[in-house]
Amino acid sequence: MDAIIAKFFSSEEDELYVLDCMAYFMIFMAVCTFLTLLFENVPYGRYASSKYGFPVNVKFAWFVQELPAFVVPVCLLTLTSSARTSLRPNQLLLAMYFCHYVQRSLIYPFLIRGGKSTPFLSFILAFVFCVYNGYMQVRYLSHYAHYTADWIIHPCFILGSALWLVGWLVNIHSDHILRNLRKPGETGYKIPRGGLFEYVSGANFFGEITEWAGFALAGQSIHSTSFAVFTLIVLSSRAVAHHRWYLTKFEDYPKSRKALIPFVF
Incomplete structure (x- = not known):
């Protein structure tokens, strides 16, 4: 795979530049998504609509759409050479990433009970x-992130890792x-x-947002930050939509609950 990647980039500097551009483009897309979601809910689950394509079985959709987030990284790590993966900070950040996506791609889809089909476009x-x-x-x-050996005891890494763990556990629960x-x-x-859920309508979304915010704080890169920003935009919008839907659907829905942040919003 090193040879294949080398065909696209003349040097490591070129690939790093492309990775940086990808991160900034993700932030740009997050802004575009934010503007779009002011007028339209993300079209899956209870907001699914046939205008976004034919329906895909929800278990199949979750498994297939999330699988690349696990398979692509595994291929990169096993089929390419890198000295960065021997560094402890890099290993721990990679572990955070894989803990989420092993659960999300290989476990979560098979635990789904029922659920509406996913429109093809969303899939x-x-x-x-x-x-x-x-x-x-x-x-x-695995190839470019450089951290000093003592980065794992830096307050940003410790706090970020703690936030990631709390978010991961909240999301799974x-x-x-x-x-x-x-x-x-x-x-x-x-x-x-x-x-x-006793405090917010979007507890699962709060957990995932917290996860990737912690990941970004621990990683201190534009790449992890762009992922956290995109996650915040999409899932906060969904949490607000769910909150409004619950209030409309159930007369006895707890009025003290907030949409996403306990006691605040």
């Missing part, structure tokens, strides 16, 4: 994003609550209760 866009972001994050961390809202054979929507 394809998610697939492309996972290829794009998987390459950008892991190629940078919130998904568990959502999966178990319905008993076998039941359909329809219910009010989620327990965990962070």
Whole structure:
């Protein structure tokens, strides 16, 4: 794979420049997405619509669209040579990335119970994003990110790692609550209760946003920051939409709950 990548870039400086451009482009797309989401919800789940293409089975869609975020990085790490992967800060940041996507691509899709089909456009866009972001994050961390040996005891790394862990646990626990809202054979929507759902409507989104914010703080790169910004834009919009939907759908929905940030918003 080193030879294949070398055909596209004449030097490591050229590839790093492209990786930087990819990160800035992701931030640009985050801004465009923010403007779009002012008028339209992300079209999957309860907001799915046939105008965005034919429906794709939800389990199949989640598995296939998330899989590149795991497979592309694995290929990069196993089929290319890099000295950066021997550095402890790089190893820990890569571990954070893989912990999320092993769960999201290889475990989560097979735990889904029911759920609406995913429109084809949403499925394809998610697939492309996972290829794009998987390459950008892991190629940078495995080949170009340079940290001093004592970076792992720097306050930014410690706080970022703690935020990542808290966010990861909140995300997994919130998904568990959502999966178990319905008993076998039941359909329809219910009010989620327990965990962070007692305080916000988008507990699972809060968890994932916190994850990647911590990852960006620990990594201190434009690449991790762009991912955190994109995640914030998309998932905060979805949390607000869910909150409004719950308030409209259920007369007894807890009025004290916020959309995304406990006691604040």
